[in-house]
Amino acid sequence: xxxxxxxxxxxxxxxxxxxxxxxxxxxxxxxxxxxxxxxxxxxxxxxxxxxxxxxxxxxxxxxxxxxxxxxxxxxxxxxxxxxxxxxxxxxxxxxxxxxxxxxxxxxxxxxxxxxxxxxxxxxxxxxxxxxxxxxxxxxxxxxxxxxxxxxxxxxxxxxxxxxxxxxxxxxxxxxxxxxxxxxxxxxxxxxxxxxxxxxxxxxxxxxxxxxxxxxxxxxxxxxxxxxxxxxxxxxxxxxxxxxxxxxxxxxxxxxxxxxxxxxxxxxxxxxxxxxxxxxxxxxxxxxxxxxxxxxxxxxxxxxxxxxxxxxxxxxxxxxxxxxxxxxxxxxxxxxxxxxxxxxxxxxxxxxxxxxxxxxxxxxxxxxxxxxxxxxxxxxxxxxxxxxxxxxxxxxxxxxxxxxxxxxxxxxxx
Amino acid sequence: xxxxxxxxxxxxxxxxxxxxxxxxxxxxxxxxxxxxxxxxxxxxxxxxxxxxxxxxxxxxxxxxxxxxxxxxxxxxxxxxxxxxxxxxxxxxxxxxxxxxxxxxxxxxxxxxxxxxxxxxxxxxxxxxxxxxxxxxxxxxxxxxxxxxxxxxxxxxxxxxxxxxxxxxxxxxxxxxxxxxxxxxxxxxxxxxxxxxxxxxxxxxxxxxxxxxxxxxxxxxxxxxxxxxxxxxxxxxxxxxxxxxxxxxxxxxxxxxxxxxxxxxxxxxxxxxxxxxxxxxxxxxxxxxxxxxxxxxxxxxxxxxxxxxxxxxxxxxxxxxxxxxxxxxxxxxxxxxxxxxxxxxxxxxxxxxxxx
Numbered sequence: 062x063x064x065x066x067x068x069x070x071x072x073x074x075x076x077x078x079x080x081x082x083x084x085x086x087x088x089x090x091x092x093x094x095x096x097x098x099x100x101x102x103x104x105x106x107x108x109x110x111x112x113x114x115x116x117x118x119x120x121x122x123x124x125x126x127x128x129x130x131x132x133x134x135x136x137x138x139x140x141x142x143x144x145x146x147x148x149x150x151x152x153x154x155x156x157x158x159x160x161x162x163x164x165x166x167x168x169x170x171x172x173x174x175x176x177x178x179x180x181x182x183x184x185x186x187x188x189x190x191x192x193x194x195x196x197x198x199x200x201x202x203x204x205x206x207x208x209x210x211x212x213x214x215x216x217x218x219x220x221x222x223x224x225x226x227x228x229x230x231x232x233x234x235x236x237x238x239x240x241x242x243x244x245x246x247x248x249x250x251x252x253x254x255x256x257x258x259x260x261x262x263x264x265x266x267x268x269x270x271x272x273x274x275x276x277x278x279x280x281x282x283x284x285x286x287x288x289x290x291x292x293x294x295x296x297x298x299x300x301x302x303x304x305x306x307x308x309x310x311x312x313x314x315x316x317x318x319x320x321x322x323x324x325x326x327x328x329x330x331x332x333x334x335x336x337x338x339x340x341x342x343x344x345x346x347x348x349x350x351x352x353x354x355x356x357x358x359x360x361x362x363x364x365x366x367x368x369x370x371x372x373x374x375x376x377x378x379x380x381x382x383x384x385x386x387x388x389x390x391x392x393x394x395x396x397x398x399x400x401x402x403x404x405x406x407x408x409x410x411x412x413x414x415x416x417x418x419x420x421x422x423x424x425x426x427x428x429x430x431x432x433x434x435x436x437x438x439x440x441x442x443x444x445x446x447x448x449x450x451x452x453x454x455x456x457x458x459x460x461x462x463x464x465x466x467x468x469x470x471x472x473x474x
Numbered sequence: 475x476x477x478x479x480x481x482x483x484x485x486x487x488x489x490x491x492x493x494x495x496x497x498x499x500x501x502x503x504x505x506x507x508x509x510x511x512x513x514x515x516x517x518x519x520x521x522x523x524x525x526x527x528x529x530x531x532x533x534x535x536x537x538x539x540x541x542x543x544x545x546x547x548x549x550x551x552x553x554x555x556x557x558x559x560x561x562x563x564x565x566x567x568x569x570x571x572x573x574x575x576x577x578x579x580x581x582x583x584x585x586x587x588x589x590x591x592x593x594x595x596x597x598x599x600x601x602x603x604x605x606x607x608x609x610x611x612x613x614x615x616x617x618x619x620x621x622x623x624x625x626x627x628x629x630x631x632x633x634x635x636x637x638x639x640x641x642x643x644x645x646x647x648x649x650x651x652x653x654x655x656x657x658x659x660x661x662x663x664x665x666x667x668x669x670x671x672x673x674x675x676x677x678x679x680x681x682x683x684x685x686x687x688x689x690x691x692x693x694x695x696x697x698x699x700x701x702x703x704x705x706x707x708x709x710x711x712x713x714x715x716x717x718x719x720x721x722x723x724x725x726x727x728x729x730x731x732x733x734x735x736x737x738x739x740x741x742x743x744x745x746x747x748x749x750x751x752x753x754x755x756x757x758x759x760x761x762x763x764x765x766x767x768x769x770x771x772x773x774x775x776x777x778x779x780x781x782x783x784x785x786x787x788x789x790x791x792x793x794x795x796x797x798x799x800x801x802x803x804x805x806x807x808x809x810x811x812x813x814x815x816x817x818x819x820x821x822x823x824x825x826x827x828x829x
Contacts, residue, residue: 096785098785098789100785100786100789100790101789101790101792101793103733109786112785112786113782113786116782116785117782120780120782135782137784137785138768139785139788139789139792143733143734143737144722144726144728144729145528145531145532145761146764146765148524148528148721148722149524149525149528149765152520152521152524152525152649153521155520155521156519156520156521167728168726168728168729171631171633171722171724171726171728171729172722172723172724172726172729173722174635174723174724175635175638175722175723175724176722176723179647179648191631191633193631240621241621241632241728242621242627242630242631242632242633242728245630246630246631248630249630268618
């Protein structure tokens, strides 16, 4: 061995040491998030827009120096909307030391509920899972952080009431839903409200895969002739419902859809914004690109010489990704502050999540208050209506019939 | 190499009945048992145990489906529905009556066997693709019934949370503890299947698969054995569903939809129809390959892409590679991984003196 190789070896060793030290330092000042996604499975039409939104928000945050001096690393696992890979993803996240997880999908949320509690890692399930998970005492580590199907059902009734002139007495409301547990979940709330508001409720189930509903729509428009229709559909079926209702001549401004039938993609698949003019949608995150955070993201991409992300085209899902990421970051921010700047554990982050209040991200996120009792944050929604080729905000954030929801939450046990 | 295969020196019925007649095979099996019962749980991180756990559950289900499809030649695309029957039976018994897992598990299996035998009735008259459609109907009917019967499904959410399995007050909830729970039942299932397929019943199944009219002529009661095959296969499926339920802590029919039935069919076709080892290899292949692909791709993709792009690239490439590898293995050996393994073994059996 001559001198050159020896020196080279020493240099390499020193470099490796420096790298290892750097990595160790980076890990001290790094918080890991676990993100479960479906980019290739049954609900990929959501995942391919939602998950990039999540990543973009975290990149923006990291480019501005992170949260309270900590950088965030997102570890994403695509579970293809299958249940066993969701458990694998959770174990992998645990191995990587995540402080929280973003769950995706109702069966996956159900399958992980127990494990999350045992491992003391919180999982957020906006728009998924059981409405009962809003009860933080019963489900300590599951955070819906968005209006549950119960809250959406109550909000849809409140909206119908407003649209029908302030009273639902002797009105007829049709509920068109996907025939699965998620579709049936709001029924208890709707039936309860039908009694207290004295309107007539009739339900129309659409069997899986939900692309054929001519019979149900004909029944609604031809025979039942309701004053208002509430739809709760998934996947391809919302677009079919818009098309069918339009085809039968039902006025779409008397239709309100739950959050998973509410994206630009559904409207485009139904034949475009012209066809769907007047269609109302419930949203748990702001819609469109007219937000400061999206301008910041586009500026970040521009500085790198890249165009704005094309996923913003379906802003309903993209913005939900931003919202989930933003709430995760706020939870971590609260946790770091509570610990005086030290690295938070997953339990600290859970407490931080339960301290989120008054965070609105420039109007994109509802004014929710997450507490140890209420993991839903109040069940806020906003109505956006198809008008003149885009979704237009139709009123401010609102919550409806909280007393009814609370009564049912208490009755779950 | 180490095989001693010359001649038959058996002097007792016990020796003739042995599952593994060769000493080397017995040593290998002993070594595998030692590996899985002692070495792996002590040396592996919990994450890897969780991956093995998922494979163990899949093995039970794949073995059951292989008894029906591989050994008896009856096709079924309703396997996942039988799992949900087992899952809900066990969950209801565990929650409403507070029964322990060693009661609910066989009960779930028996209920699935009963339902499976009913769904299998069309197999007495129809075969092949027609039977596939009949069992598909079974899958959808069972899903619908569970979804619309609150007494079974436990309410609008159609999910029932079950307590963790406990034995003499010892609760199994970490991946390491559940590993032993699942390993026990997977091993039991493998042992039972190995013995079943060389029994009178197993031979009757094979006879029906090869030519059912001939089987009937030599005295096999087609009615009884076809339904028995459905029942046994569904029993395994039911047990598999119960294992899923205890593993996840919840029974939820959305985890047992038609796609899952197709996954299990893929397992036994890739592994090899009509072989126990094939079921195991297929279940492990289909469960682990996507994970292995992702684990290998993560460091590679990290060199070229940032976090956001990487996730998208990995998700798509993984599907392409997974599909490509399935095609590759099936083209190399249409009879599945089991045959591939036997070819390799036979080559090395006489190596290096191949003549």
